[in-house]
Amino acid sequence: MKNANSTAILRAQEVAYRYAGNGHTLPPVSLEVAAGACLAITGASGCGKSTLARCLTGLIPHLYRGEMNGAVWIEDLRTAMTPLWQLSERAGMVFQNPAAQMLATTTENELIFGLENLGLARAEIATRLEDVLAQFGLAALRKRDPRSLSGGEQQRLALASMMSRRPAVLVLDEPFSMLDGDAAADLTAALAGLAAQGMAIVACEHRLEWLELLPGLRTLHLTSPTTPPETARAMPPPAQKRAPFTLEVRGLSVRRDDTEVLHNLDFCAHGGEVVAIVGRNGAGKTTLLRALAGLQRAEGTIAVEGEPPDLGMVFQNPDVQLFNASVREEILYRIATPDREHYAWLLSALGLERYEDTPPLLLSEGEKKRLALATVLMRQPRDGILLDEPALGQDDGHKSRLLRLARALADAGQMVILTTHDLALAAQADRLLLLADGHIIAEGTPAAVLEDTDACRRAGMRTPERRAGGER
Numbered sequence: 159m160k161n162a163n164s165t166a167i168l169r170a171q172e173v174a175y176r177y178a179g180n181g182h183t184l185p186p187v188s189l190e191v192a193a194g195a196c197l198a199i200t201g202a203s204g205c206g207k208s209t210l211a212r213c214l215t216g217l218i219p220h221l222y223r224g225e226m227n228g229a230v231w232i233e234d235l236r237t238a239m240t241p242l243w244q245l246s247e248r249a250g251m252v253f254q255n256p257a258a259q260m261l262a263t264t265t266e267n268e269l270i271f272g273l274e275n276l277g278l279a280r281a282e283i284a285t286r287l288e289d290v291l292a293q294f295g296l297a298a299l300r301k302r303d304p305r306s307l308s309g310g311e312q313q314r315l316a317l318a319s320m321m322s323r324r325p326a327v328l329v330l331d332e333p334f335s336m337l338d339g340d341a342a343a344d345l346t347a348a349l350a351g352l353a354a355q356g357m358a359i360v361a362c363e364h365r366l367e368w369l370e371l372l373p374g375l376r377t378l379h380l381t382s383p384t385t386p387p388e389t390a391r392a393m394p395p396p397a398q399k400r401a402p403f404t405l406e407v408r409g410l411s412v413r414r415d416d417t418e419v420l421h422n423l424d425f426c427a428h429g430g431e432v433v434a435i436v437g438r439n440g441a442g443k444t445t446l447l448r449a450l451a452g453l454q455r456a457e458g459t460i461a462v463e464g465e466p467p468d469l470g471m472v473f474q475n476p477d478v479q480l481f482n483a484s485v486r487e488e489i490l491y492r493i494a495t496p497d498r499e500h501y502a503w504l505l506s507a508l509g510l511e512r513y514e515d516t517p518p519l520l521l522s523e524g525e526k527k528r529l530a531l532a533t534v535l536m537r538q539p540r541d542g543i544l545l546d547e548p549a550l551g552q553d554d555g556h557k558s559r560l561l562r563l564a565r566a567l568a569d570a571g572q573m574v575i576l577t578t579h580d581l582a583l584a585a586q587a588d589r590l591l592l593l594a595d596g597h598i599i600a601e602g603t604p605a606a607v608l609e610d611t612d613a614c615r616r617a618g619m620r621t622p623e624r625r626a627g628g629e630r
Contacts, residue, residue: 175225175227211330213237250321254335314439326358338439402430403463405541410424430568434576434589435576436592589604599613
C-alpha cells in the first residue's frame with residue numbers, strides 16, 4: 159500500500175521484472191522522486207536501465223510480456239492497476255531508440271499528435287508547437303518526414319514531442335546519446351527549467367557530464383547478477399593481414415530532395431587507420447558512411463585501387479539489420495561454411511556468449527549494436543568496417559572493448575571509420591574529420607582538430623567545460 163506520508167510524485171517499491179523467453183532480469187529496485195527533483199540512473203549495458211524506465215511509466219506491465227513484482231505509483235495511481243492511456247497523461251517516456259516512437263508523416267504532425275491526444279484547445283496546441291519547434295531547433299524541419307531525419311534530429315523530435323505535453327513525470331532513456339554539444343547544452347537547460355517548474359525527471363544515461371549540471375541531481379547505480387564483470391580480454395587480429403591500401407574519395411556530393419547534404423568532399427583514408435567523423439546533428443555523417451558503403455547514391459569517386467571498396471557497415475539503428483530468430487542465426491545467416499573459431503571469438507570479444515539462443519530484438523540497445531557488429535565482422539569484409547555512432551548504449555567497459563577491437567582490425571591492415579558525438583571516443587582515433595554544412599572543415603590528429611576552437615564551434619562541438627562564458 160502506498161505510504162500516505164510520501165511526498166514523492168514517482169515511487170517504486172521493490173520493483174523487479176523478468177521478460178518472457180529471455181534471460182534478462184531487473185533485480186528489485188526501490189526509489190522515490192519528488193516534484194522538481196532529478197534522478198540519474200546508471201549501470202552497465204544490459205543491467206536493466208531501460209526495463210526500469212518502462213516500469214516507471216507503466217509500459218511494463220501493460221505492453222510487455224513477463225513477470226513483474228513490486229509496485230510503482232505515479233502520483234496516486236498504481237501503474238499495474240491503471241489503464242495506460244490514463245498513465246500517459248501524467249508520465250511520458252523518450253525511448254533510447256527514438257525511431258521506435260515516431261508515428262506521423264511530418265515533424266509538425268508528430269508534435270501535434272500528442273497534444274491533440276491531451277484534448278488541448280487549438281490555440282494552446284499552436285502555442286506549444288511553436289515553442290518546442292524553436293526550443294529544439296526543429297523549425298526548419300517542420301515539414302520533413304521524421305524517418306528522413308538523422309538519428310540526432312529524431313532524438314530532438316522525440317524529446318520535443320514528449321516535453322511539449324508537460325507531464326508530471328518525464329523519463330528519458332539515454333537522452334544525450336545522439337545529440338551534438340549544442341543540442342546537449344540546450345536539453346540540459348530545458349530540463350533544468352522543467353524541474354524548476356515542478357516536473358520530476360528521471361534519466362537513464364551512461365554519459366553523466368551534462369546531467370551533472372542539473373541542480374540537486376541524485377544518482378542511482380544499477381547492478382545485475384546477470385551482467386558479467388568487464389575483464390581485460392586479449393584482442394588478437396581478427397583477420398589475415400591486409401596489404402597496404404588507400405581509400406580515395408574525390409568530388410563526393412549527395413543530394414536529398416532539393417538539399418545538398420554533402421558537397422564536393424575530397425579525402426583519403428588508409429588501411430591500418432581508425433578514423434573518427436564528428437559534426438552536429440544533420441551534418442551528413444550517416445550519409446557519408448552510407449555513400450562509402452555503396453548504400454547511398456552519390457556523385458564523385460569512391461575507390462580502393464580503382465575498384466569500389468569492400469566495407470561492412472553497422473547502422474546507427476541496429477533494428478534495421480537484425481531479423482533472425484536468435485543471436486546465433488543472426489551472426490551465421492547465409493554463411494555456408496562458417497569459421498567456427500572466428501564465430502566463438504566474436505561472441506567472446508563482444509560479450510554475447512550467453513545470448514546465443516536469445517531473439518535479437520529482446521536484447522538491450524547496446525547489445526543489439528554489438529550483435530550488428532558481430533554480423534558484419536563474421537563476413538570479414540576485405541577493407542574494413544564503418545560504424546555509425548557505435549558508442550550508443552555502451553558503458554565504458556564495452557566502449558573499451560570496441561576500441562581494442564578497432565585497433566586489432568587496424569593492426570591487421572584494415573580501416574575503421576566511425577561517426578560519434580562522444581568526443582572521448584573520437585579523441586582515441588588516429589585521425590579526425592570535422593564535418594559541417596556538408597563540408598570537411600578540419601582534419602588531422604584528434605588533438606590538433608579539437609584545439610581548433612573556431613572549427614569546433616562551427617560543428618556544434620560544445621562540451622560541459624566549453625560553454626558560453628566559459629562556465630561549467
